[in-house]
Amino acid sequence: MIKRIFTLVLAISLTMAFVLPVLAQEENTPATKALEFLKTKLNDDGGFSTGFAPESDIATTADVVVAAALARQDPQALFAAGKNTPITFLEAQVAAGEVAGAGQFAKVLNAAIAVGADVKNFGGQRLVDDVLNTQQQGGLFGTGAFDHCLVMIALQNAGIDLPDGALDAILGAQNKDGGWGFMTGQASDTNTTGVCLQALALTDSPDALQAGLAYLKAIQNDDGGWPYQNPSDYGTDSDTNSTALVIQALIANGEDLDTWHNPQDWLQSMQLDSGAFSFQKASPDENTLATVAAIPALEGKPLNAWALDMMGE
Numbered sequence: 199m200i201k202r203i204f205t206l207v208l209a210i211s212l213t214m215a216f217v218l219p220v221l222a223q224e225e226n227t228p229a230t231k232a233l234e235f236l237k238t239k240l241n242d243d244g245g246f247s248t249g250f251a252p253e254s255d256i257a258t259t260a261d262v263v264v265a266a267a268l269a270r271q272d273p274q275a276l277f278a279a280g281k282n283t284p285i286t287f288l289e290a291q292v293a294a295g296e297v298a299g300a301g302q303f304a305k306v307l308n309a310a311i312a313v314g315a316d317v318k319n320f321g322g323q324r325l326v327d328d329v330l331n332t333q334q335q336g337g338l339f340g341t342g343a344f345d346h347c348l349v350m351i352a353l354q355n356a357g358i359d360l361p362d363g364a365l366d367a368i369l370g371a372q373n374k375d376g377g378w379g380f381m382t383g384q385a386s387d388t389n390t391t392g393v394c395l396q397a398l399a400l401t402d403s404p405d406a407l408q409a410g411l412a413y414l415k416a417i418q419n420d421d422g423g424w425p426y427q428n429p430s431d432y433g434t435d436s437d438t439n440s441t442a443l444v445i446q447a448l449i450a451n452g453e454d455l456d457t458w459h460n461p462q463d464w465l466q467s468m469q470l471d472s473g474a475f476s477f478q479k480a481s482p483d484e485n486t487l488a489t490v491a492a493i494p495a496l497e498g499k500p501l502n503a504w505a506l507d508m509m510g511e
Contacts, residue, residue, distance in 0.1 A: 228466055229269040229493045233276060235473035236262060239486055243290075244282030249486030256291050258487065259284045260305035265493040267312035268503055274313060285313055292321025300332035300340030304348040311355045311504060326356055337363025342381035343371045344390045350397035354505035360401075368394060369406055375416075376409030386413060388424045392443030396500045399450040400509070407451060414444055415458075422464035437478045438468045438488035442495035450500035465492055 239246055245254025246262050263284045266273040274283045288306050291297050297306055307325045310317045317325040329349055332339050339349035346368055353360060372378055377386025378394045395410045417428040423436025424444045445461050455462060468475045474484035475492045500506065 228469055228496050230271075231469070231473035232475065232489050232493050233266060233269060233271060233473075235484070235489060236266075236486070237277060240277050240279055242279050242282065244277070244279050244284055244287035246284065246486065246490075249484075254287060256288065256297055256302055257305050258490065259287055260302075260309040261490045263288075263309035264305075264312050264501065265490050268494040268499040269497050272313070273309075285309070285315060289321040292323050292325075297328075299345065300329070301345035301348050303329045303332060304339075304345065304352040307352040308348075308355055308501065311352075317356060326353070326358060329353065330361060333361060333364065337361075337365075337367035338371070338382070339364065339367075342384075342390075343368060343378040343394055344380045346371075347378075347390070347394040347397040348501075351393070351502045351505075354397070354400050354502045357505075357508065365401055365403070368397070369403060372406055372409065376411075376413035378410075385427060387427045388414065388417070388440040389426060389443050392440070392447040393501070395447035396450040396502055399447075399500070400502060400505055410447075411451065411453070414447070418459065418461075422459040422461045424461075435478050435480060436464060438465060438475050438485070439477065439491045441465050442488075442491040445495040446500040449498055450502065450506070462496060462498075465495060468492070 236246070239249070241247065241254045243254050245259040247253060248255045248258050262277070263273040266276055274285055277284050288309055292306060297303055303325065306320075307317060307329055310320050310325055329352055332349065334340070339346040350360060350364065350368070371382055373386045375386050377388070377391040379385050380387060380390050391410055391413060395407060398407055398410070414424065418424055419434070419436045421436055423441040425434040425436060426432070426440050428434045441461055442465060445455070445465065448455060448458060468488070469492070470476060470482070470484060472484060475488040476482045477485045477488045494501070
């Protein structure tokens with residue numbers, strides 16, 4: 199049975215208390231410079247593209263909202279194209295039935311929580327119900343560990359206990375090396391492991407957490423960053439996106455970053471003069487997705503920061 203550990207009203211009021219004190223943010227921090235860069239990428243419809251195609255992307259737009267909120271900025275005030283904002287864009291996509299799948303619904307729910315929106319009527323939908331309806335037989339949300347753990351995080355931020363089978367499903371998907379693969383049966387990767395370790399930080403799963411951290415420790419590069427996978431046919435250079443998700447996982451689990459070779463230092467070294475972040479040292483161009491990923495990691499906030507805040511962490 200699904201138990202509500204807090205009412206949605208309480209969850210939203212606490213969320214707003216976390217998000218709204220935004221005026222004290224320092225100028226010229228890595229996060230504020232990154233957000234200034236992202237302002238130049240806002241589309242007329244209020245959304246953001248991935249940087250690889252011009253049209254606005256649902257997941258990227260939701261990620262921008264969450265990143266800005268975790269940097270103590272109001273996304274709706276920061277990003278406005280006339281009457282269009284990232285939230286109006288996401289509401290329109292929900293209303294049009296364009297949001298589909300566990301991962302997209304989870305990201306939209308997190309974005310709605312980040313701005314204190316009414317998740318019981320967002321684009322005419324009850325977002326929590328939409329997320330819960332993506333659970334498959336056997337307990338898994340969606341079709342793989344990455345989306346499943348995004349759902350776990352979204353439900354935690356909404357103040358909703360995990361439904362039956364959800365925790366067992368992700369524990370059962372853990373690989374022998376301690377990591378998780380994007381899809382069930384795939385080799386472990388740092389991105390999926392980073393997201394799942396954030397989700398599991400609020401559960402009583404010490405063995406899984408220790409195994410996951412050991413996997414990350416074993417494949418950390420000497421420069422302090424992480425690749426997507428190691429071994430990999432595509433190289434094992436550190437990349438911004440992977441390193442950011444790992445940093446968030448370490449912070450969610452109370453790890454001392456000094457004992458992990460200060461990975462935030464490497465991450466910050468990837469910022470360009472424009473405020474954007476590049477993906478890898480060998481790919482020094484501005485990268486929208488890398489920029490979005492880096493912001494909360496440098497701010498020291500995991501994706502379930504609202505749930506941790508509610509618990510007094």
